[in-house]
Amino acid sequence: xxxxxxxxxxxxxxxxxxxxxxxxxxxxxxxxxxxxxxxxxxxxxxxxxxxxxxxxxxxxxxxxxxxxxxxxxxxxxxxxxxxxxxxxxxxxxxxxxxxxxxxxxxxxxxxxxxxxxxxxxxxxxxxxxxxxxxxxxxxxxxxxxxxxxxxxxxxxxxxxxxxxxxxxxxxxxxxxxxx
Amino acid sequence: xxxxxxxxxxxxxxxxxxxxxxxxxxxxxxxxxxxxxxxxxxxxxxxxxxxxxxxxxxxxxxxxxxxxxxxxxxxxxxxxxxxxxxxxxxxxxxxxxxxxxxxxxxxxxxxxxxxxxxxxxxxxxxxxxxxxxxxxxxxxxxxxxxxxxxxxxxxxxxxxxxxxxxxxxxxxxxxxxxxxxxxxxxxxxxxxxxxxxxxxxxxxxxxxxxxxxxxxxxxxxxxxxxxxxxxxxxxxxxxxxxxxxxxxxxxxxxxxxxxxxxxxxxxxxxxxxxxxxxxxxxxxxxxxxxxxxxxxxxxxxxxxxxxxxxxxxxxxxxxxxxxxxxxxxxxxxxxxxxxxxxxxxxxxxxxxxxxxxxxxxxxxxxxxxxxxxxxxxxxxxxxxxxxxxxxxxxxxxxxxxxxxxxxxxxxxxxxxxxxxxxxxxxxxxxxxxxxxxxxxxxxxxxxxxxxxxxxxxxxxxxxxxxxxxxxxxxxxxxxxxxxxxxxxxxxxxxxxxxxxxxxxxxxxxxxxxxxxxxxxxxxxxxxxxxxxxxxxxxxxxxxxxxxxxxxxxxxxxxxxxxxxxxxxxxxxxxxxxxxxxxxxxxxxxxxxxxxxxxxxxxxxxxxxxxxxxxxxxxxxxxxxxxxxxxxxxxxxxxxxxxxxxxxxxxxxxxxxxxxxxxxxxxxxxxxxxxxxxxxxxxxxxx
Numbered sequence: 001x002x003x004x005x006x007x008x009x010x011x012x013x014x015x016x017x018x019x020x021x022x023x024x025x026x027x028x029x030x031x032x033x034x035x036x037x038x039x040x041x042x043x044x045x046x047x048x049x050x051x052x053x054x055x056x057x058x059x060x061x062x063x064x065x066x067x068x069x070x071x072x073x074x075x076x077x078x079x080x081x082x083x084x085x086x087x088x089x090x091x092x093x094x095x096x097x098x099x100x101x102x103x104x105x106x107x108x109x110x111x112x113x114x115x116x117x118x119x120x121x122x123x124x125x126x127x128x129x130x131x132x133x134x135x136x137x138x139x140x141x142x143x144x145x146x147x148x149x150x151x152x153x154x155x156x157x158x159x160x161x162x163x164x165x166x167x168x169x170x171x172x173x174x175x176x177x178x179x
Numbered sequence: 180x181x182x183x184x185x186x187x188x189x190x191x192x193x194x195x196x197x198x199x200x201x202x203x204x205x206x207x208x209x210x211x212x213x214x215x216x217x218x219x220x221x222x223x224x225x226x227x228x229x230x231x232x233x234x235x236x237x238x239x240x241x242x243x244x245x246x247x248x249x250x251x252x253x254x255x256x257x258x259x260x261x262x263x264x265x266x267x268x269x270x271x272x273x274x275x276x277x278x279x280x281x282x283x284x285x286x287x288x289x290x291x292x293x294x295x296x297x298x299x300x301x302x303x304x305x306x307x308x309x310x311x312x313x314x315x316x317x318x319x320x321x322x323x324x325x326x327x328x329x330x331x332x333x334x335x336x337x338x339x340x341x342x343x344x345x346x347x348x349x350x351x352x353x354x355x356x357x358x359x360x361x362x363x364x365x366x367x368x369x370x371x372x373x374x375x376x377x378x379x380x381x382x383x384x385x386x387x388x389x390x391x392x393x394x395x396x397x398x399x400x401x402x403x404x405x406x407x408x409x410x411x412x413x414x415x416x417x418x419x420x421x422x423x424x425x426x427x428x429x430x431x432x433x434x435x436x437x438x439x440x441x442x443x444x445x446x447x448x449x450x451x452x453x454x455x456x457x458x459x460x461x462x463x464x465x466x467x468x469x470x471x472x473x474x475x476x477x478x479x480x481x482x483x484x485x486x487x488x489x490x491x492x493x494x495x496x497x498x499x500x501x502x503x504x505x506x507x508x509x510x511x512x513x514x515x516x517x518x519x520x521x522x523x524x525x526x527x528x529x530x531x532x533x534x535x536x537x538x539x540x541x542x543x544x545x546x547x548x549x550x551x552x553x554x555x556x557x558x559x560x561x562x563x564x565x566x567x568x569x570x571x572x573x574x575x576x577x578x579x580x581x582x583x584x585x586x587x588x589x590x591x592x593x594x595x596x597x598x599x600x601x602x603x604x605x606x607x608x609x610x611x612x613x614x615x616x617x618x619x620x621x622x623x624x625x626x627x628x629x630x631x632x633x634x635x636x637x638x639x640x641x642x643x644x645x646x647x648x649x650x651x652x653x654x655x656x657x658x659x660x661x662x663x664x665x666x667x668x669x670x671x672x673x674x675x676x677x678x679x680x681x682x683x684x685x686x687x688x689x690x691x692x693x694x695x696x697x698x699x700x701x702x703x704x705x706x707x708x709x710x711x712x713x714x715x716x717x718x719x720x721x722x723x724x725x726x727x728x729x730x731x732x733x734x735x736x737x738x739x740x741x742x743x744x745x746x747x748x749x750x751x752x753x754x755x756x757x758x759x760x761x762x763x764x765x766x767x768x769x770x771x772x773x774x775x776x777x778x779x780x781x782x783x784x785x786x787x788x789x790x791x792x793x794x795x796x797x798x799x800x801x802x803x804x805x806x807x808x809x810x811x812x813x814x815x816x817x818x819x820x821x822x823x824x825x826x827x828x829x830x831x832x833x834x835x836x837x838x839x840x841x842x843x844x845x846x847x848x849x850x851x852x853x854x855x856x857x858x859x860x861x862x863x864x865x
Contacts, residue, residue: 019216037230038237099279107241108234 001046001135002109006035009049012071028052040111043135062139062165069143070150077151080104090149090156091127091177095119117141122174128161132170138163145175239390246394249277250401257401261412263287263367263375264299266405270398271301271377278391280379281359282308284315286327288373294320294327297375304382311357311380314350325349326364327376334373336365336395338387342380354380361385365395369406377402422517424474425481433516433524434576440528441576444569451569452536453579454525455587456484456543459561459595461521464553472553476560477521479551484523487546488513491539492527511535524580533568540564540598563590567601585609592671615668618654623677627653630685632860634852635707635825638839643863645705645739647847648686649854650678670711679714680723687731689857690738696864704864707739707769712746716753721760728764735765741792743771747782758787769825774813783820791817795828798848801837811841818842 013021026033029052031045047061054064077084083101087093102114118130131141142158149156154177161172253270260266264285271283283301286294300316302308320328326348329337339345339362342354348362363385364378377399379385420432428436440451458480465473492513514526527536543562550557565587567579582601589609590599599605622628632646652660669675686708693704714720728735740761746754761768769790770783774797783791793813800806810826817824826838829848838846852863 036226038233104238107238110237 001041001043002037002105002112003035003039003041004037004109005046006041006049007037008072008075009046009068010035011075012068013053016071025049025053025056028056038109040109065137065139066143066146069140069145070147071143073144073147073151076147084151088152089177090145090152090154091175093148093152094127094129094145094175124176126174126176129173129175130170131173132164136164138165138171138173141171142173145173149177242388242390245277246390249273250394250397253398254401257405260405262409263402263406264297266402267297267299267375267377268301270402271299271379274379274395274398275301275303278379278381278385279303279383280381280385282312282315282380284312284378284380286320286376286378288331288375291331291372292322294331294376308357308359311350311353311359314353315378315380318350320349326362326378330364330366330376330378331373334366334368336363336392338363338385340384358382363387363395365399367399367402367406369403369410374406374410375402425478425517427481427485427523428514428516430516430518430524433514433518433526436514437526437576437580440526441569441573441579448569448571448573449533450528450530451576451579452527452530453567453576453583454527454536454540455518455565455580455583456523456525457563457565457587457591458521458523459563459591460558461560464558464560468553468556468558475553476551476558477517480547480560481515481517481523483546484525484543485515487542488515488525488539491535491542513539524583530568536566536568537598537600540566544596544598561596563587563593563595564598565590565601566598582606612668612671615665616672616674619652619665619669619672619674619678622652622654623674623681625655626681627655628678628681628685629653629659629856630682630689631854631856632689632706633847633854634860634863635845635847636851638826638835638843638846641851643704643852644702644845645707645737646860647707647709647741647854648682648689649709650682666711670713673713675711676714676717679711683708683710683724684727684731687727687733687738690733691731692857693737693861694733696861703734703737705737705739705767707741709741709771712743712749715740715742715746715757716750721757721764724761724766725764728766736767739767739769739790741769741771744773744782747786751782751785755786762787762789774809780816783816783822788822790823790825793824793826793843795848798826798828798834798838799830801834807837807841810838810843814842 010022013025023033026049029045029048031048032041035041050064050068051061053059054061057064059067083096083104084093086100087096098117098119102112102116105112105114115131115133115135120128120130122128129141129145131138138160142160145158146156157176157178159174161174162168163171165171252273253266256269256273257266260269264287267285271285274280275283281302281304283303285297285299287297288294296317296319298316300312302312305312318325320326320331322328323332324347326337326339326345329347339348342348342351342359342362345351348354354362359380360382361384362378362380364376366373367375367377420429420435421427422429437451437453444451461473461476464476492511511530512528514528516524516526518524525536525539527539530536532538543564547560547562550559565583565585567583567586569579573579586599586601586605589605590597593599629651631649631651633649634643635645635647636642637644650662650666652665654660666675669678686706690704690706693706696704717723724738728738742754758768767789768787769792770786770788771792772794773791775794791813793810797806797810797813801810814824823845824843826834826843826846827848829835829838829846829850831850834848835846835850852860854860855863
């Protein structure tokens with residue numbers, strides 16, 4: 001996992017729960033805690049941190065990840081405004097992740113294992129986001145989509161049609177942005 | 180103490196204030212924590228700044244590596260590619276893939292005037308884009324017009340941020356319909372000129388950062404090198420295949436085209452013709468006015484020939500179309516080539532009308548009849564034209580060309596301004612002549628000639644006065660060949676000079692052997708030798724005669740030369756000089772075949788002959804009074820001019836009696852003696 005994700009988690013935790021939150025979390029999770037955006041760190045560190053935070057905050061691991069993704073989006077918008085400026089709606093922003101955002105991520109962070117999303121338009125107007133990753137971070141995906149919608153002042157309704165967390169081969173998330 | 184105490188204790192307010200200040204002071208631990216927190220915040224800020232710097236550097240490095248790799252791939256391709264189009268084909272695809280641009284397209288530019296399509300384009304994402312692609316890869320743009328035209332005019336790259344707002348973007352409507360947003364175009368330079376343009380379009384705006392601009396410029400340089408190599412190769416090829424003076428195709432290109440045309444002939448092998456044009460009188464102009472004038476004349480001649488051919492064929496005589504275009508066209512095509520100093524060849528393909536070559540030849544000759552101006556002078560030249568048309572007997576083009584050459588030589592031999600079309604009969608005749616010529620050359624080196632001698636008698640006393648040496652060719656396969664069957668060819672080919680020299684030398688040797696026979700005679704025996712005009716007019720003829728006489732040691736008066744009027748016709752003044760020089764040496768000279776040719780009295784009068792020979796035709800017709808009168812007149816004339824007379828071809832006793840009666844002193848003929856080999860002939864002597 002890229003260090004940027006740990007930095008984002010640090011920022012959102014401190015922002016929401018005070019500047020002791022992160023050092024407390026690092027200590028409780030028993031991870032090294034020294035993360036730079038340019039480095040790569042074991043996935044277990046992130047899961048240890050989010051699971052620990054979930055336990056302290058009384059959330060499920062999935063909800064913790066959803067919250068993290070949603071909360072991280074404004075920070076990303078500050079850090080990488082160009083990705084957001086090219087879009088006027090969350091839907092097109094989300095759809096640009098494979099073609100623009102991930103290639104850019106790879107430029108900065110050599111060896112980044114970005115997931116590939118597959119997008120299809122459903123007849124009823126919903127966007128079907130297919131996701132497959134051994135990390136099984138689909139709740140984080142939901143969080144990012146929700147955060148992106150917040151950014152564009154939109155509301156989004158998401159429904160997991162299939163989910164790897166339920167032993168299915170991939171996740172298919174139906175996202176609907178009411179007009 | 181009190182005072183000191185009072186001074187040391189602050190008032191309560193002050194104390195209170197002090198106390199309050201003391202309370203606000205951070206205790207050492209808190210202060211340390213606060214300091215550490217500030218330090219941590221600074222460290223985090225510094226780390227984030229460092230990360231931002233590193234990220235920016237990484238992004239630039241990534242971009243530049245990517246563009247360098249792109250440039251490297253294109254450079255590798257450019258080094259391995261021969262044509263600009265091939266290099267562009269690869270480049271457009273690579274750039275579209277690397278830059279994420281949707282459509283790349285190329286144009287060629289000629290003379291900095293117009294960007295013309297070259298059917299070289301790449302679509303990364305054809306969805307909805309094809310109308311724009313169609314509008315782009317078939318369009319031409321004059322300098323200044325549209326995106327490509329602007330690049331041609333300014334000789335630099337142009338970027339369009341948004342096609343909807345660019346006033347000079349001519350494909351705007353279709354671009355908008357295809358949701359094209361951004362575009363850019365770059366010049367390809369070779370030898371200081373824009374030779375090509377490549378342009379790209381994307382459904383997103385295209386950012387013109389310095390790294391991309393630099394990469395595109397570097398790619399353009401690589402493409403420019405390919406173009407330069409291509410042009411250099413083309414120029415070399417052009418130089419190798421064209422005559423630099425007239426810019427016409429040369430022999431190599433003609434042969435290439437002709438061979439290719441021959442191989443494409445219809446099954447009946449007809450429809451192709453070759454015309455060989457040899458200028459008449461060009462050498463004289465060259466000699467008189469110099470080579471520069473000669474060159475000008477050739478250029479002017481080439482232009483006239485080209486115009487005349489264009490008019491007849493109705494197209495370009497020097498075809499510049501691609502071969503593939505040609506096969507489609509299937510119309511009559513003419514290629515005018517310069518194949519030698521003053522020799523041109525016209526190759527005609529797809530001829531429907533068999534008379535076309537003759538029509539063209541007439542038109543060419545007519546075109547050349549008007550004089551050419553060289554400086555202030557006017558010169559006239561002509562041409563001899565040989566034509567050969569393809570037919571099923573030809574196995575390759577070279578055979579057609581060979582027969583056209585042969586026909587041209589026939590035309591040349593027939594005089595200026597003639598056209599000869601090759602026929603089988605002509606071919607046979609010429610081949611026989613050529614075979615004879617080959618054999619003659621061999622006969623000269625192999626010394627296959629022999630001399631026979633026919634006695635010349637005193638008609639009154641029937642005593643032998645001398646002999647006429649007659650050459651025979653002892654052919655290894657055909658046996659003895661009479662002079663009439665080979666002398667004309669020897670004369671045409673100039674070989675007569677070599678044969679004549681041999682005859683003269685052999686005759687002189689024979690005179691030497693004859694001396695032993697005629698020692699006790701009053702008048703020495705002579706041998707008469709026929710001298711061909713060409714031999715007689717050789718510059719070293721008299722020195723050769725002298726050398727022969729010195730070499731063989733014979734008395735000069737024993738050698739008698741016989742020439743025909745032909746020498747005088749060729750060069751009367753020179754003939755007179757040579758005759759006089761012969762007489763100075765002591766050699767006697769007779770005029771052969773008198774009465775058959777011009778028989779000009781002025782020659783008889785002005786040229787110092789010793790003898791005249793009455794032609795056999797008059798002798799044979801002596802029974803007719805007309806002939807008798809002529810013979811009598813000749814004899815009278817000879818008497819008046821103090822010339823001796825020999826009558827040849829005496830075959831009957833009546834002829835001998837008649838001639839003797841008319842006062843003819845000498846004669847020869849079958850009646851008196853057949854031509855015999857030396858031994859037999861000399862036995863006639865007592």
